[in-house]
Amino acid sequence: MTEHLARAFVLDRRPHREQDLRVTLLTEHGARVDAVALNAQRSKRRFMGALSPLVLYRVRYSTTPKATRLDEAQVDQVWPGLSRTLRSQTAALAATGIVRAVAEPTPHDGALFLLLGELYTAAAASDDRDALAARLVRFAFEVLDHTGHAIALDRCVRCDTPAPDGARVTVDPHAGGIVCRGCGGGPYAMSAADRADLRSVLAGDYAVGRAEMLRWAARIIEGVSVDAAGSIAGVVEHFDPR
Ligand SMILES: [Zn+2]
Structure with a gap:
């Protein structure tokens, strides 16, 4: 498992299973990252700003050969x-x-x-x-x-x-x-x-x-x-x- 830190925009978010979200991010390095945020429909502490678009976040995510998981998101800038x-x-x-x-x-x-x-x-x-x-x-x-x-x-x-x-x-x-x-x-x-x-x-x-x-x-x-x-x-x- 590899852990990544980056600033990122949320390009898309949609409910996934009962409590998770699927999010599409654009990182400051120009990569599109599709990730699952576990329990994101509930956890306002790990996922500030509810992972809404039009907000810049600092995110921590981890990748395995099979999946990408968003572990944390903090609001970096709002407009x-x-x-x-x-x-x-x-x-x-x-x-x-x-x-x-x-x-x-x-x-x-x-x-x-x-x-x-x-x-x-x-x-x-x-x-x-x-x-x-x-x-x-x-x-x-x-x-x-x-x-x-x-x-x-x-x-x-x-x-x-x-x-x-x-x-x-x-x-x-x-x-x-x-x-x-x-x-x-x-x-x-x-x-x-x-x-x-x-x-x-x-x-x-x-x-x-x-x-x-x-x-x-x-x-x-x-x-x-x-x-x-x-x-x-x-x-x-x-x-x-x-
Ligand atoms: Zn011509």
Whole structure:
């Protein structure tokens, strides 16, 4: 049995047997850890904060070849702003869902962990609809980028021909970005203006952000991760009701 100590976010928790919880963690080392927390439905002492998502914990867990057991969790950081408005909380939960969809058991780097903490901090500080939508869109693309699913919006993913800035393009989500007409095109058309705004947001310029970008992002990301796209689609109604 090997014991581990780490800071970790809870990506998911669900009841298991009568008194246990199954939890999915993201550690600061970038690993997704699926563990069973024995008696966690009762023990508030060993498992502070009831292992809720949107909280940073210090956890102790042990692994055997057959199973991983969460032994203890102490609250390390909370974001009170996330419970103040439904929109902030919805964005933070969607970000959590995106990470849950793509995080892998092998640790690689701390990027996902840092990105998630930053998103929580931003969402807790402001619930401005368009800025928050922009942050969530950028977050999703960055998370995919860090997990080997980069989406190209500047060139054709098949022939590498740059897409002119003023050009309307078509995107093939399953191919991972723009596919030019010569390479067969893609099912999802995007105007030059919309693509320029999306690329500005992805570069960190949230001022041009708007809620409908969540719809575009869900469409584009769907081919890479259906679950990540689903997490984004799930927040659209809160941001851009139609
Ligand atoms: Zn091409």
